[in-house]
Amino acid sequence: MTTTRNCRVLADMRRVAGRAVATAVGVWALACGDESAVAAAKTADASAGSEVAIGTDASAAAIAEPTLTGPGHQDGPYVELTGTWSAESQRVVVTVWAGDLPNLLGMASHLTWDPAQLELTASQALDLTEESEATGFAWRHVLKPLAAGRLTAGTARFRTLSHPYAYPEGAKVGRSAWLKLEFLVKSAGKLTIAFDPATQLARKAEGELLPVQWVGATVEVPAGFAIGGAP
Amino acid sequence: MTRAVLLLAALCGTVAMPAQAAPGRKLFADFERLPLDPESPYARTLAAHRAEAAHRPAQLAPSLRQPTFLDVDPSLGWSAANFSALGKPKWEIVHQDITVDLNAATSELKTTIAATVRAYQPTVALSLLTMGASSLKVEAKDGTAIKVSSNNFSGYTAISIDLPAPLTLETDWVFTTNATAKLNCSPQGIGLLPCGVGGTYQWVTFHRYYLTPSASRSPFKSTLHVVTGATKVAAAPGIPMGSDTLADGRKVWHFEQPERTDNAGFAIAEYVQATGKLVQDKPLRVFTTNKYATSAKNMVDLATKVVGVYSTDFGEFPWPGLNLMQLENNFGGGYAPLSGIFMYRDVYAASPGTGYWYATTELAAHEIAHQWWGNLVEPATNGDVALSESLAEFSSCLYTEKYMETRSQIIRDSLSYLYRVPASEDMPVGAQGVYGTPSYVEIVYHKGAAVFEMLRNEIGTDNVLKALKQFAVEYNRDYATLDNLQAVAQNVSKKDLSWFWNQWFDKKGAIEAEVAGRLVTGADGGYLVRLRFHQTMAKPFRFTVPVTVDYAAQKSEVKLVEVNPKGEATTVVEFAVPARPVRVRLDVQRSVIRKFATGTPGDFNLSGQVDGADLVELALRYGRAMRIKAKNGQEYFFSDSGWNELYDLQPDRRIDLADVDALDQWVGAVAEEF
Numbered sequence: 034m035t036t037t038r039n040c041r042v043l044a045d046m047r048r049v050a051g052r053a054v055a056t057a058v059g060v061w062a063l064a065c066g067d068e069s070a071v072a073a074a075k076t077a078d079a080s081a082g083s084e085v086a087i088g089t090d091a092s093a094a095a096i097a098e099p100t101l102t103g104p105g106h107q108d109g110p111y112v113e114l115t116g117t118w119s120a121e122s123q124r125v126v127v128t129v130w131a132g133d134l135p136n137l138l139g140m141a142s143h144l145t146w147d148p149a150q151l152e153l154t155a156s157q158a159l160d161l162t163e164e165s166e167a168t169g170f171a172w173r174h175v176l177k178p179l180a181a182g183r184l185t186a187g188t189a190r191f192r193t194l195s196h197p198y199a200y201p202e203g204a205k206v207g208r209s210a211w212l213k214l215e216f217l218v219k220s221a222g223k224l225t226i227a228f229d230p231a232t233q234l235a236r237k238a239e240g241e242l243l244p245v246q247w248v249g250a251t252v253e254v255p256a257g258f259a260i261g262g263a264p
Numbered sequence: 265m266t267r268a269v270l271l272l273a274a275l276c277g278t279v280a281m282p283a284q285a286a287p288g289r290k291l292f293a294d295f296e297r298l299p300l301d302p303e304s305p306y307a308r309t310l311a312a313h314r315a316e317a318a319h320r321p322a323q324l325a326p327s328l329r330q331p332t333f334l335d336v337d338p339s340l341g342w343s344a345a346n347f348s349a350l351g352k353p354k355w356e357i358v359h360q361d362i363t364v365d366l367n368a369a370t371s372e373l374k375t376t377i378a379a380t381v382r383a384y385q386p387t388v389a390l391s392l393l394t395m396g397a398s399s400l401k402v403e404a405k406d407g408t409a410i411k412v413s414s415n416n417f418s419g420y421t422a423i424s425i426d427l428p429a430p431l432t433l434e435t436d437w438v439f440t441t442n443a444t445a446k447l448n449c450s451p452q453g454i455g456l457l458p459c460g461v462g463g464t465y466q467w468v469t470f471h472r473y474y475l476t477p478s479a480s481r482s483p484f485k486s487t488l489h490v491v492t493g494a495t496k497v498a499a500a501p502g503i504p505m506g507s508d509t510l511a512d513g514r515k516v517w518h519f520e521q522p523e524r525t526d527n528a529g530f531a532i533a534e535y536v537q538a539t540g541k542l543v544q545d546k547p548l549r550v551f552t553t554n555k556y557a558t559s560a561k562n563m564v565d566l567a568t569k570v571v572g573v574y575s576t577d578f579g580e581f582p583w584p585g586l587n588l589m590q591l592e593n594n595f596g597g598g599y600a601p602l603s604g605i606f607m608y609r610d611v612y613a614a615s616p617g618t619g620y621w622y623a624t625t626e627l628a629a630h631e632i633a634h635q636w637w638g639n640l641v642e643p644a645t646n647g648d649v650a651l652s653e654s655l656a657e658f659s660s661c662l663y664t665e666k667y668m669e670t671r672s673q674i675i676r677d678s679l680s681y682l683y684r685v686p687a688s689e690d691m692p693v694g695a696q697g698v699y700g701t702p703s704y705v706e707i708v709y710h711k712g713a714a715v716f717e718m719l720r721n722e723i724g725t726d727n728v729l730k731a732l733k734q735f736a737v738e739y740n741r742d743y744a745t746l747d748n749l750q751a752v753a754q755n756v757s758k759k760d761l762s763w764f765w766n767q768w769f770d771k772k773g774a775i776e777a778e779v780a781g782r783l784v785t786g787a788d789g790g791y792l793v794r795l796r797f798h799q800t801m802a803k804p805f806r807f808t809v810p811v812t813v814d815y816a817a818q819k820s821e822v823k824l825v826e827v828n829p830k831g832e833a834t835t836v837v838e839f840a841v842p843a844r845p846v847r848v849r850l851d852v853q854r855s856v857i858r859k860f861a862t863g864t865p866g867d868f869n870l871s872g873q874v875d876g877a878d879l880v881e882l883a884l885r886y887g888r889a890m891r892i893k894a895k896n897g898q899e900y901f902f903s904d905s906g907w908n909e910l911y912d913l914q915p916d917r918r919i920d921l922a923d924v925d926a927l928d929q930w931v932g933a934v935a936e937e938f
Contacts, residue, residue, distance in 0.1 A: 139883045141876030173883075173924050175876045177931045185931065187876020189883035195920035197889045197904045231844050234877045240884050242818055242846070 097257045099125050099218055101226075103250035110134045110235065112142070112211065113248035114226060122215065124154060125252060127226065129186070129212035131161055134243065136203035139189030140235035141175070142228040142247060144214075148182035150224045151216040151252065158188060161209040169193055170202070176212070185232075186212055203238035221254040291778060291800065291861040293915040295686055298891055298901040305623055306676060306903040312608070312627055313657075313705045355383040355390070355431065357484040362528055363516075365491040366468065368461040371447045373468060378405070378440045379484075383431035390425040397421045397443035404428070405438035464553065465592045467531035469606045488519040490530045497535040499551040499589040500528070501604025522584060524741070525602045531589045540564040543575045547585040556590065556612040563588060563612055566625060570632045573663060577729050578636045579736045586635065588628075602639050605631045626660055626673050633659035636736055644743040647696040650769065651744055654693065654712025655732070661713055672905035674717050675854045679903055681711035682774055682859060683890050683917070694746050694769035714857050715768040721808040721824060721855055722764060723757035731756040763806055768857075775805045775856060779910070780863030781848050781870025782935045786840060793848055794838040795870065796863060796938045797827050804829035809856050812849040813841055822852075836938055847871065847881065850910070860910045866930035868911055874930045882911055882924060890917040 101116030116127040131140065158174035175187035188211065190204050227249035235243040254260075300307040361378040381390065402412040402425060411426045423441075431437050447468070449459040459468045487505075490498035491514055498507075498517035505518035521528065533553055538560035540548040548567055552560045567588060575581045583603035590612050607627060614624040637659065638652030661674035689703040693712045698704060720728050731753040739748060750765045778798040786792045793813060799805065806828045814820045821841075829835045847869035850860060866874040868881040885908055892902035909915075913930075914922040 139880035141880050143875065173879065173921075175879045175928065175931050177875075179873070179875065179932050185875035187879040189879050191883060191886050191921065191924060193921075195887040195889065195918060197887055197892060197902055197906075199887050201883055201886055232875065232877065234846060234880060236880050236884065242816070 097255040099252060099254045099258060101125065101127065101250050101252050103248055106132075106246045106248050108133070109246065110137075110243060111246040111248060112140070112228065112235075113246075114250035116250065116252070119215075124215040124217060125151065127212075127214040127216065127250075128210050129214070130208060131206055131211045132208035134161075134204075134206040134235065134245070136237045136239075137161070137190070137206050137243065138201050138203045138236050138238040138240075139187065140243070140245065141185070141187030141232065142234065143179065143232040144184045144186060144212075144226060145229050146182050146216075146226045146252075147224045148219075150218070150220045150222060150254065151182075151226075152219055153178060153184060153214060154217050155213075155215040156184065157213040158186065159210050159213065161188065161190075161206045161211060162204045164190075166193060170204070183229075184214075201238045216252075218254050218258065218260055220260060221256045221258055223251060223253045226250050226252060289865070290915050292776065292859050292909065293912065293917045297684060297686060298899050301892070301894065301900040301902075304900070304902070306680070306901070308623060309626065309676075310680070310705060313653075313709045354385045355381060355387045358382050358436065360484050360486040360528075361489075362486055363489040363491070364468070364530065366447075366461070366466050366532065368463075368466050371449060371461050373445045373447055373459075375443050375445070376440065377443075378438055381431065381437045381439065382435070383433055383437070385433070387431045388427050390423075390427065392423040392425070394421050394423065394443070396445050398446050399442075399444045401442045403440050405440065410439060460592065462592055465531060465533045465590075467529070467589075467591055467606070469529040469531065469591070484526065485524055486521045486528050488521065488528045488530065490517045490519070490532065491515070492517060492532050495534060496532050497537075497551070498530055498532050499535055499549075499587060500530040501525075501587055501602055503584055504549070504587075521602065523602045527602075529604070529606065531591060531606065533590070535590075536560075538564050540568045542568060542571045542586060543581055546581060546583075548588075549585065550588045550590075550612075552590045552612045556609070559613050559615060562615055562621075563624075563628070566628055567632060569667070570629050570663060571635075573667070574633060574636060574659065577662070577733065578659070579733050581635065582640045582740070583635060586632075603635065605634075607631060622664070622668060622670075625668060626664055629660035629663040630656050633657075640741060641736055641739040642743050644745045645696060646699055647694050648745045649698065649708055650693050650712040650715075650746060651749065653708045654716060657709045657713035658716040661717065670905075671853055674713060675905040676903045677710035678714040678717070678854055678857055679890065679905075679907060680706050681714065681857065683903075684901065685711075690772040692770050692772045695772075711774075711857060717855050718768070718807065718857065719753070719761075719764065721810065722761065723753065723759055727753070727757045767805060771803075773801060773805075775807060775858035776800045776861075777858065778861050778863040779850060779870070780872075780935045780938070781867065782872035782938065783845065784838075791841045791844055792838045793841055793845065793870075794836060794938065795825065795848075795850075796935075797829070797835045797837075798863060799829060799833055799835075804831065804833055804835070807856055807858070809851050809858075810853065811839075812852045814846045814849070815841075815843050816846055845871075847877070854905075854908075860908075861915075862910055862913070864930075864933055864935040866913060866927045866933065867935065872935040874927070874933045876931075878931075879924070879927060882913075882919070882927060885911040885919050886924070888919045 098118045100118075101114065103114050106113050110133045112129060112131045114127055114129055116125055119126045156176050158176045160172040162172070164170045164172060169192055170190055171193050172188055173191055175185060178184050190202070192199055192202070228247035230247070233245065233247045235245045237243050300310065357379050359380040363376045365374040366372075367374070396416055397414070400412060400414055400421070400423070402410045404410055408428065410428065413424045415422045425439065447459045447461065449461050460466060488500055488502065490500060491510070492498050494513045494515060496515070500519040502519040502521035505520050507515045507517045509515055531551070535551040536554050536557045538550040538552065538557065540550075542548050548564060548571070550560045550563050550567070567586065571581050571586065585603055587604045589604065589606050590609055591606050592609050610620065611624040611627055614620045633656040634652065637655035641651060643649050643651045657677060661677065664673045665671050684706045685703040689701045691698050691701045691707055693707055693715060698708055701707060716728070723731075731749070734756060735744070735749050735752045738752060746765065746769050750761055754761050776799065778800070780796045782794045784792045784794050793811070795811070808824050808826045811823045811825045812820055813823065823839055825837050825839065827835050827837060848871070850870070851858065862868060864872070864874060866878050868878045871877065885906070888904050888906045888908065888911070889902055890904060890907055891899055893899050911919045912923060914926040916922065
């Protein structure tokens with residue numbers, strides 16, 4: 034059965050409810066790919082009128098801070114975004130998630146956005162599965178801005194030892210955070226953080242292309258939001 | 265533990281790559297000839313090829329070196345390109361009746377030969393050459409002793425016979441020699457010496473009886489009689505004519521060789537025979553010891569299939585039948601024994617589906633191909649040996665590609681030349697002195713096969729096969745040169761191939777090029793793939809390279825792209841593509857003798873920019889290597905058919921984490937405009 038999951042992490046509720054709500058933010062993020070977490074998210078969201086239309090979250094609108102919303106993914110392999118406003122760092126913090134990927138050897142894409150509205154200030158790539166000397170594998174990443182508003186990201190699984198009798202081997206990725214990005218807000222308005230379709234690539238260990246839903250997201254910066262911020 | 269990369273973002277501009285390698289950037293790993301792991305399939309194949317090649321004069325140790333005619337008497341030197349062009353010789357041996365009696369205990373080979381001679385011009389003396397005889401007695405057919413002088417050297421005996429009277433023209437005249445030769449065999453060696461006197465097998469696989477100045481090879485038809493112990497069986501090329509029992513209980517086995525050949529080898533063991541039928545119901549006989557009798561059927565099936573395929577591709581199987589004979593050491597020999605192939609023991613134990621079956625198929629297909637290449641069409645000169653060994657190996661590669669569904673053999677051959685032959689030993693495939701290089705096998709067998717493989721890119725596989733078939737017809741039981749084959753290939757393809765022959769047979773070396781790619785938008789808004797080849801050799805090569813363009817949804821197309829540098833180091837080519845490619849790959853099937861390096865370092869998918877997708881491409885090639893470290897710490901040469909040096913960014917003939925690390929510095933680089 035095909036289902037659509039709405040995936041959103043809205044304005045930082047920590048301002049309102051402190052650390053206790055921060056946990057709820059975490060649950061929101063997980064809700065994009067985990068059925069049990071979805072239930073938890075529904076619970077957490079119930080008081081705010083869960084299952085509301087994307088970008089219409091009343092509480093987010095009320096506090097006039099940036100929001101990030103994504104359309105969610107269908108069943109099957111996906112890469113998608115969640116995000117939150119961090120009052121502490123005064124940044125939009127975006128997580129790129131990868132999930133339901135069987136036998137993934139590596140994947141890559143360019144992330145694009147309007148540099149007039151967002152400026153990338155930090156980026157981090159994470160391993161998609163836990164590897165160590167014991168597993169004999171390691172993830173290697175490529176993550177670099179190519180131009181303003183364009184970031185290349187790539188990740189692939191390598192053996193820790195190279196040997197001609199040891200061929201590449203993919204990993205099953207349930208749902209894992211792949212990238213952590215932080216953006217400085219430069220102007221108000223709506224913009225999209227997207228995966229450039231021409232650069233979307235995921236391969237299995239045998240080299241076969243892995244069809245993946247590359248799901249971007251919309252960032253909305255309310256007109257009344259104070260641009261800039263520290264540090 | 266999670267490993268993470270943290271990068272502080274900075275708006276960084278892209279880095280355009282210069283047209284040539286940045287100063288100090290190394291394109292390819294330094295040449296270092298590593299030892300071979302004796303257990304590796306490559307080492308075994310090489311040993312088999314070397315053993316076969318050991319029949320060649322220069323491949324033998326000086327003490328065992330077989331002389332050529334020029335060694336014996338320069339006046340006998342035969343350099344005509346075509347046997348038919350020689351006209352009638354002054355005289356020739358038209359038949360030999362040979363009886364051999366091998367004493368394994370003393371390594372003595374006694375021969376009695378009745379040679380039938382026919383003269384076409386007045387002749388008063390005969391000059392002959394045979395393998396070393398320690399005693400010699402010659403008499404006319406009627407028993408009259410004939411004055412003979414002989415001179416032993418390098419394992420051969422040159423004989424001069426003073427005739428009692430000039431030969432009557434066009435009339436057969438018979439003389440008989442009784443000779444004893446002390447064989448110098450080393451059956452324990454990896455390579456094959458032309459004989460063996462072990463307990464189980466005794467053989468003389470390559471015995472030149474008498475050579476005459478009329479032709480360097482194939483001078484006579486023969487009848488061979490092999491004396492064996494009472495329980496032994498003799499096997500030999502030609503048609504088995506049964507056996508007789510001698511008064512002392514021993515047996516004598518008879519073989520008729522209706523074709524002209526100078527070689528009458530034989531083998532003796534407690535053979536059993538497995539039989540099959542080749543095309544046109546010609547008999548196939550596989551001689552193995554009883555231990556291998558059950559698996560001999562596999563060899564019957566394999567040989568039957570290979571002969572059938574070659575008969576279709578190269579023309580009708582030319583001989584009256586085919587005998588495959590098992591020996592005890594590592595050898596494959598199909599060249600020179602007409603309608604006979606000697607192969608080493610292991611292959612007769614192989615079964616389809618097992619690991620060794622592939623090697624068995626490679627070897628059998630190579631040796632069987634000699635029944636066309638080397639035997640039906642004979643190389644006219646030492647510089648034409650590619651017509652024998654290169655074509656036999658190429659034929660075997662075609663067979664394994666089609667029927668074993670793998671190109672690993674031809675790829676391994678190409679890599680063998682590229683990574684095993686130092687510049688100091690390199691010679692053109694068609695060089696007259698190519699026997700003289702220690703890398704003879706890697707050059708003639710391996711590179712030579714890869715050269716014919718490249719011809720497929722130039723004129724198409726169908727035309728290559730058509731040319732070979734026509735060549736075998738035109739030079740049926742004749743001598744030929746590489747130039748003769750060029751003429752046939754040109755005639756078939758209607759293309760000038762003089763540049764190809766000159767580049768690949770007359771000159772040494774291989775393609776070395778930096779390759780950069782760009783995706784550009786054409787005037788009509790469509791995409792163009794533009795490729796730049798910057799060749800680093802003094803004289804750039806012309807070649808045609810298959811370029812695979814992969815699109816989304818697993819769609820791909822292969823385009824043959826001609827790189828014709830016309831003397832310039834840099835060549836730019838471009839072609840239109842129907843959609844934006846996911847990646848562009850060069851020579852995926854390794855059908856070009858080349859080493860490529862990325863012109864935009866790290867841009868493995870030739871997109872024009874180094875990005876995350878290149879890391880994924882690198883992951884697919886990770887682990888491929890041309891060198892391997894054994895548990896004992898020894899580094900060996902490793903022949904990896906998945907090898908692609910393009911990904912060896914940190915050149916050391918291993919695609920490993922050093923290359924992954926090296927990629928990082930190039931991420932973001934874009935190909936310069938070209």
